[in-house]
Amino acid sequence: MKYEVLNYKDTRSGFGEALYELGKENENIVALCADLTGSLKMNAFAEAFPERFFQVGIAEANMIGMAAGLTIGGKIPFTGTFANFSTSRVYDQIRQAVAYSGKNVKICASHAGITLGEDGATHQVLEDIAMMKALPGMTVINPCDFNQTKQATKAIAGFNGPVYLRFGRPKVATFIPEDMPFEIGKAIVLKEGTDVTIVATGHLVWEALLAADILEAKGINAEVVNIHTIKPLDEQAVLKSVKKTGCVVTAEEHNVMGGLGESIAGLLAEKLPAPMEMIAVKDTFGQSGTPDELMTFYGLKDKNIVDAAEKVMTRKQTKS
Amino acid sequence: MPTINQLEKTATQVRRDIIRMVHGAASGHPGGSLSATDYLVALYFEITDHTPRPFDMDGIGQDLFILSNGHISPAYYSVLARSGYFPVSELGTFRKLHTRLQGHPATMEKLPGVRIASGSLGQGLSVAVGVSRAKKLNNDNKLVYCLMGDGELDEGQPWEAIAYCGSKKVDNLIAAVDYNHKQIDGDTNDVMPLLDLRAKFEAFGWDVLECNGNNMEEVISVLKKAKAHTGKGKPVMILLHTIMGMGVDFMMHTHKWHGNAPNDEQAEKALAQLEETLGDY
Numbered sequence: 001m002k003y004e005v006l007n008y009k010d011t012r013s014g015f016g017e018a019l020y021e022l023g024k025e026n027e028n029i030v031a032l033c034a035d036l037t038g039s040l041k042m043n044a045f046a047e048a049f050p051e052r053f054f055q056v057g058i059a060e061a062n063m064i065g066m067a068a069g070l071t072i073g074g075k076i077p078f079t080g081t082f083a084n085f086s087t088s089r090v091y092d093q094i095r096q097a098v099a100y101s102g103k104n105v106k107i108c109a110s111h112a113g114i115t116l117g118e119d120g121a122t123h124q125v126l127e128d129i130a131m132m133k134a135l136p137g138m139t140v141i142n143p144c145d146f147n148q149t150k151q152a153t154k155a156i157a158g159f160n161g162p163v164y165l166r167f168g169r170p171k172v173a174t175f176i177p178e179d180m181p182f183e184i185g186k187a188i189v190l191k192e193g194t195d196v197t198i199v200a201t202g203h204l205v206w207e208a209l210l211a212a213d214i215l216e217a218k219g220i221n222a223e224v225v226n227i228h229t230i231k232p233l234d235e236q237a238v239l240k241s242v243k244k245t246g247c248v249v250t251a252e253e254h255n256v257m258g259g260l261g262e263s264i265a266g267l268l269a270e271k272l273p274a275p276m277e278m279i280a281v282k283d284t285f286g287q288s289g290t291p292d293e294l295m296t297f298y299g300l301k302d303k304n305i306v307d308a309a310e311k312v313m314t315r316k317q318t319k320s
Numbered sequence: 321m322p323t324i325n326q327l328e329k330t331a332t333q334v335r336r337d338i339i340r341m342v343h344g345a346a347s348g349h350p351g352g353s354l355s356a357t358d359y360l361v362a363l364y365f366e367i368t369d370h371t372p373r374p375f376d377m378d379g380i381g382q383d384l385f386i387l388s389n390g391h392i393s394p395a396y397y398s399v400l401a402r403s404g405y406f407p408v409s410e411l412g413t414f415r416k417l418h419t420r421l422q423g424h425p426a427t428m429e430k431l432p433g434v435r436i437a438s439g440s441l442g443q444g445l446s447v448a449v450g451v452s453r454a455k456k457l458n459n460d461n462k463l464v465y466c467l468m469g470d471g472e473l474d475e476g477q478p479w480e481a482i483a484y485c486g487s488k489k490v491d492n493l494i495a496a497v498d499y500n501h502k503q504i505d506g507d508t509n510d511v512m513p514l515l516d517l518r519a520k521f522e523a524f525g526w527d528v529l530e531c532n533g534n535n536m537e538e539v540i541s542v543l544k545k546a547k548a549h550t551g552k553g554k555p556v557m558i559l560l561h562t563i564m565g566m567g568v569d570f571m572m573h574t575h576k577w578h579g580n581a582p583n584d585e586q587a588e589k590a591l592a593q594l595e596e597t598l599g600d601y
Contacts, residue, residue, distance in 0.1 A: 030457070054453065057487075062446045062480035069386070069450020072435050073458055074378050077450075092440050093477070097447055101427045101437045 003175040003190065003209055007146075011167035011203075012110040014149030016041025019078060019108075022157050023049045026076070029157060032067055033080045034060045039169075040080035040110050064090045067105045068097035076157060077105050083112035083166055084125035091131055098162045099135040106156050107132075111169045112142075113253035114281065114298060115203055115291035124286035130258020132164040133231045139184065140231040142166040142252075142260075144205035146174040148228060151182035159184055166202065168253075170291045173206045185229045187237035193223035196309045197241040197248040201227045201260050204251035204279065204300060211305035222309060230260050235267055242268060247275040247312035251305055253295075256280035275315035277308035322365055328536050329597040330402065331361045335567045336594045337398035337411055337601065343587035345415035348423070351577040352469060353395035355500040355534070355562040360399045362539045363465060367547070372404035375432035383462045384451055386436060388444020388478075389469030389498065390424040391579070397421050397431075401601070405433035408601045442475030444468060445495060449481055452493040463550060466495045471503030474512045479524075485555035486525025494546045494556045498533065502564040502575040517559060526557045533560025568593055 022029045023045050031045050032054040046053040056063045060081055067077035079086065086109035087094070098105045114124045132140045139161060143149040149167045156163045180188070190205070191212050200208035205226050212222040223241050227234065242248050248268065250261035261278035268274050281298050295301055322330070334357050342348035364370070368383035376382075387396050394414065401408045406420070413419035420429040424439030436447050448466035455462060472478060485493065497517065505511045514520075521528045527549050531542035539560070546556045564578070565571030568590040582590055 030453075052457065056480075056484060059480035059484065061443075061477040062449070062484055065443050065446020065477065065481065066450035066453065066484075068436060069447040069452075070454045072378060072384065072447075072451045073380060073454025073460070075454050075457065093443060093446075096437050096440045097443055103436075 005173045005175055007174045008171040009146035009174050010169060010171050011143060011146055011149040012039070012041050012169065014143070014146040015108055015110070015153050015165070015167055016044060018150040018153035020044035020048060022154065023052065026157065028074055028076050029078065030054065030070055030075045031078045031080065032056055032063045034058055034063050034085065036081050039082070040108070042080050060085045060090045061093050064093040064105070065097050068101060068103045071103045071105060078108050079105065080108050080110070082123060083109035083128045084123060087125060087128040087131050087164070095135060099138050102137060103162060104160055106163045106165060108153070108165045110167055112166045113168060113203065114286040114294040115168050115170045115253060117170065117291045117294065118288050120288040121285040126255040126281050126286065127258065128166060129230055129254050129260065133258070133263070137162060138231065139163045139229065140166070141184065141229050142202040143228050144202055144226060145172060145176050147176040147178050148182065152228060155182055155184050168203055172203055175206060175209070182228070185232050185234055187234035188226040188228070189223065189237070189241065190226050191222070191224040193221040193245065195221045195245055196313055197223045197225060197245045198251060198305060198309065199225045199227055199238060199248060199260065199264055200251040201230060203253050207300065207302045208251050208305055210302035211309065214302060214306045215309055220309065220313065227260060230263060233263050233267065238264060238267060239272055242272055242274050247316040249277045249279060249305055249308040249312060251279040251300070253300060254280055256282050275312040277312050279304050279308055324537050324540065327361055327365055327540070330365055331357050331536065332567070332594050333596065333598040334361060334395060334398045334402065336591060336596060338394040339568065339582065339587055339590045339594065340600065341394045341398070341411055341414040342581040344412060346581050347415060348394055348581055349391040349579045350394065350571060350581070351502065351564045351575070352389060352498060352500065353392040354566045354568060354571065355564050356392050356467060356498045357395050357566070358534050358536050358539050359467065359496060359498065359560055360395055362536065362543055364399045364403045366540055367543045368465065369462065372432065375405060377435060379435070380458055380460050381462060383465065384435065385465045386444050386448040386451060387425060387438050387467055389441060389467065389472055390438030393421070393423065393425050396425060400433035402598065406431065411601045441469070441472035442477040445478050445481035448493055448495065449484060449490055452490055455492055463547065464493045466493065468495065468497050470497055470499045470501065470508055470514060473497070473514060482521065482524045482526070489553045490555045491551050491553050494543070494550065494558065496558040496560050498562055499559050500562045500564040502578060504575065504578050506575050521557045525554060527554040528557045528559065530559040530561065533562035534566045
């Protein structure tokens with residue numbers, strides 16, 4: 001199927017909308033925010049359910065501890081702040097009080113990756129997936145557009161266990177149909193193909209679909225697999241696709257160290273070695289710029305995926 | 321209700337358990353365990369309303385305790401076992417492979433009584449605040465208690481939680497500091513002076529009480545007073561003036577027994593000072 005741009009919206013608004021709806025449906029849903037209510041789009045929840053909304057000030061460590069405590073008593077806490085303050089700032093708190101303690105906390109992180117833009121590298125966390133996926137028992141989800149973020153937010157509320165939900169700041173194309181099924185841990189084959197597999201997550205999924213169109217014009221039939229749940233990884237879906245195509249490109253808005261690409265590489269190295277390229281930030285910090293300038297500078301655009309696809313296809317042919 | 325004498329006897333047995341556990345494991349933290357024993361015994365055997373069995377993680381309708389300084393696990397485990405959360409015989413597995421009694425308290429092995437992992441310092445008060453907020457939302461008028469070490473007040477996170485409680489008027493929580501003036505590297509006054517703790521907590525909006533934390537009568541009395549101070553728009557803090565290593569003469573007043581286990585001879589010498597009042601495990 002072909003994907004149309006339904007609208008341009010920020011993924012964080014998908015989170016905010018879903019959180020508000022969850023608040024109406026389930027009185028055990030509570031939310032905590034560290035002075036970024038507007039940025040996280042948590043205002044609707046905060047205004048509708050003031051007794052269930054905890055403004056903690058700029059004190060993220062306390063927020064994570066409080067969230068862990070709120071689960072003792074049956075609450076389902078959603079914490080909200082930027083992705084770097086949701087992870088690196090509070091890694092030890094998440095490790096001990098949430099992951100190791102097995103608490104049902106949903107760590108919701110906006111402004112992830114370089115598309116945060118002009119604020120620069122202090123705020124552009126590119127290591128959060130690596131940190132979160134290294135924690136035993138942590139589910140890591142990086143949805144790709146407004147609709148999928150909304151679906152993911154709803155889904156994690158009904159899932160018992162710690163979750164890291166990662167989304168972004170800028171308005172991007174919404175293309176996932178509202179009624180497309182979403183299941184935690186289940187990859188979505190957005191476009192079937194036979195020549196090369198493109199495995200993408202987050203904002204890079206749209207770029208992967210654009211790349212597939214460019215490749216099609218060149219006579220290359222790419223399969224696009226959307227991994228929204230980076231951990232646990234849908235290994236069967238990836239293996240099934242790569243078995244068919246024989247080569248793979250991964251694409252993510254994260255450091256190449258510890259991201260989705262490494263997870264796929266680890267899986268394939270053990271079970272199905274295949275030519276592979278990783279589209280990711282190459283072990284560097286970001287910088288100030290517009291989201292689009294940064295995506296271009298760090299090589300995270302559709303054309304980079306196209307180049308990588310052609311490279312792996314060449315290697316596949318040389319091999320055979 | 322147990323008499324003060326009975327509570328003191330329980331505390332003596334807990335101190336025996338502590339020595340035997342760290343000796344048996346050849347590791348662990350006796351110093352702070354011994355200083356906090358009287359408070360924990362008072363809490364679990366007199367002050368709080370709690371149901372050891374069946375253990376319910378959510379603890380709705382019960383007073384709940386969150387331990388922040390997890391390294392005093394020997395005292396915590398002994399008090400939990402002796403108040404009925406799990407068999408006293410299990411204390412012998414402390415720190416051994418596949419035990420539910422991990423070096424620092426954890427929930428993963430599902431040890432009844434433990435509701436959160438602790439060990440990495442400075443996190444417990446935040447968790448206790450969360451529990452207290454859940455109680456408010458559940459219209460549960462029971463209280464939340466939290467014990468912190470004095471050394472962990474060097475961390476930043478406790479002060480985030482301390483600020484939150486004062487500013488947001490968390491008044492269904494009673495925190496306590498085991499103020500034994502010792503941390504791993506030495507006296508708190510040498511490592512990182514805490515200055516005027518009472519004034520600090522008061523400046524953050526807390527109602528502060530103090531007592532000799534190794535005198536059972538005083539501990540019971542201050543905890544009863546603290547309960548009477550809840551529900552008045554202010555969080556309540558108890559400064560427990562204690563002695564590191566309390567109950568074993570050669571372990572007292574020194575940081576050297578913070579995280580060291582006694583050898584056979586030292587254990588024997590220590591146990592000779594602590595009467596077996598409730599039967600050893």
